[in-house]
Amino acid sequence: MQDHRNIEKQDKREHLLEVAERLFAQNGYEAVSIRDLATEAGVNVAMVSYYFQSKDNLFKTLLENRMPKTRAILEELLASDITSWEKLSKVIDMYIDKFFSGRAFHRIIMRELSLQQRPEHVKLIADNMGRNMQIIRAMIEEGQEKGQFRYVDSELTISSIFGTLSTAINNQPLMCILMKEPDPEHVYGEVYRERFRKHIKSMLQAHLLAPGRS
Amino acid sequence: MQDHRNIEKQDKREHLLEVAERLFAQNGYEAVSIRDLATEAGVNVAMVSYYFQSKDNLFKTLLENRMPKTRAILEELLASDITSWEKLSKVIDMYIDKFFSGRAFHRIIMRELSLQQRPEHVKLIADNMGRNMQIIRAMIEEGQEKGQFRYVDSELTISSIFGTLSTAINNQPLMCILMKEPDPEHVYGEVYRERFRKHIKSMLQAHLLAPGRS
DNA sequence: AAAAAAACTAAACAAACGTTTGATTTTTAG
DNA sequence: CTAAAAATCAAACGTTTGTTTAGTTTTTTT
Structure with a gap:
């Protein structure tokens, strides 16, 4: 065993x-x-x-040890010379892989965060994720200032991105029922990852991009 | 005490x-x-x-005892004589109140679902929520067939609605940091409910409604 | 008012928990 | 090769867990 x-x-x-x-x-x-x-x-x-x-x-x-070293990647993305939408698009790509591949780890930290029972754990996790979220917020607001994004609620938009992914990895049985997928492990395979990628991007695109733009 | x-x-x-x-x-x-x-x-x-x-x-x-008797409401909504978007809009109103007011209860069932440790609990919860989700899916697909909604991924759209709300109520400390709200209980007050309502509806509207429509 | 049923209690149960002890083996250093 | 240090072990520690027992009080029924 x-x-x-x-x-x-x-x-x-x-x-x-x-x-x-x-x-x-x-x-x-x-x-x-x-x-x-x-x-x-x-x-x-x-x-x-x-x-x-x-x-x-x-x-x-x-x-x-395992607390994602994601911040460096995010900061580099924020500073890079591509459009705000391209930045966000890459952020989504990264998080889908991070959440799906490391879903075991993410289930742990989400559970600890939700439980709020061990304050030191909560602080460690919330601070880390919070700072990452602020970087994404900066990306959205950058796009807004440049006139590329509509003035949507940037905080709750982030909340929707994370929410979609974290709910997916946290509620495997529910996802199976919703997707009518008999094999529980299959819902985290490449096929579904692609589906999530497409869905989140298309939803965000409609949400963020001013009408008339691509 | x-x-x-x-x-x-x-x-x-x-x-x-x-x-x-x-x-x-x-x-x-x-x-x-x-x-x-x-x-x-x-x-x-x-x-x-x-x-x-x-x-x-x-x-x-x-x-x-407490398992929401939501299905009746949902089914009634589905059958009612209003546009598909109005149905969805009312669904969102209902779920925001349900999740925010009953967040203690929802934290429990989400945790049990995520933990997957007591199969009977998981089945009870997943079946119930799954059936509710199917009704919402029917609403979205109704709107698509009537040509009112774009052909988005209906399952993942539902996943985003639930994800946004359940992440919000499950990760109170994270929400506080994201929103820069010092009072932890305040993030579930009326002000924030209204903000969530507006955000989800506006995002879904952009996502679902074909361009050119209101 | 007597008998039966239901509600309630203090005490004990075995099992499982995280952690410590004290001895023994293995590795490292001089 | 020898002595100190690090690693490993079986066994036991004191708590806490969910549950049960056996007896008492209260309520209901007749």
């Missing part, structure tokens, strides 16, 4: 983090016991406390 | 359900112990098992 094939010495800590990420994503923070984690990773229960002091600290390490 | 003011005899069961709903919404299913619940409701721990057999069954009772 477990996959302990050649866990090198110094990789054991890393291996624990990987298994933890998968289990947390599958079952949620509280539902994963240190014993589950240790068994699945093929190490002794005490190793978790040994490496991470506590379960809570293991989770925070996970957050900090 | 607790509010036991005049709990009439036969109301004790109901009172337990109310307190449970509030606690589950605030802290999540697993984080609420029977002892927390009993203390907060001012009853003996054994009463929960007495009335509901198990914690799991208490939750299912909560779901069935």
Whole structure:
């Protein structure tokens, strides 16, 4: 059941983090016991406390390690020499891949954010995502100032982009029913990614671009 | 701390359900112990098992009791003699109130759906929401057949409506940062509801309505 | 007023939790 | 090769969990 094939010495800590990420994503923070984690990773229960002091600290390490380094990409995009719409378009491409490929990880952080039970986790996540959102807001407002975008509600527009994607990855069973897709994993495959890409872009285009423009 | 003011005899069961709903919404299913619940409701721990057999069954009772009787409203709307856009517009009005006013309850069911840990809960929720979504889909496709709506991706359009709202109520701290609103409760007040209403309708209008129409 | 049913309680249950201990093995350094 | 350091382990710690038991009080029924 477990996959302990050649866990090198110094990789054991890393291996624990990987298994933890998968289990947390599958079952949620509280539902994963240190014993589950240790068994699945093929190490002794005490190793978790040994490496991470506590379960809570293991989770925070996970957050900090994997917390997307997206901001650099976003800032570069904002500063780049393309139209505001092209910037937004690339942002959407990036987030679809990020959310769909890393959906396990995103389920964890969304759950922690929603639960609001561990303040340190909430702060870490909200600050990070919040700053990314501000960059996207700057892109929208740039387009508005240049007369390329209508003066839509930029904050709620961002909220709709994130909402569409995060709801999709968070509610797999509902998506299956809505899409009439029997295979639960298939809804995150390339076909559906393309569909989301097309939908979000076309909706945003209609929403943002002044009538008469392409 | 607790509010036991005049709990009439036969109301004790109901009172337990109310307190449970509030606690589950605030802290999540697993984080609420029977002892927390009993203390907060001012009853003996054994009463929960007495009335509901198990914690799991208490939750299912909560779901069935409060599971929105929205479908009737939706079906009536679908059959009514107004334009497809007016139908959708009323759907949005209804869901904004439903999500914002009952956000505690919706946080619970969204969390259960996302967690996918208790299959019975998932089925109950997904079936219910799925059927509601199919009605909205029928509204959109009706508008398309009548030539009033563009041939957008109806399923993902629904996903965007629900996504915008459910992300808003699920990620309170993030919304505060995005909106630069210092008071966490204020983001669900009337001012913001109106803002969401306006945003969603204007976005959907641009998305759905063929150019040239109002 | 007596009997039956329902409501309620304090105490205990076994199981699972995160964490610690103290000893043992393995790795590293001198 | 030897001694210090790091890594690993089985076992136990004290809590907390959901649930049950067995007895008491209250309400309803006759």
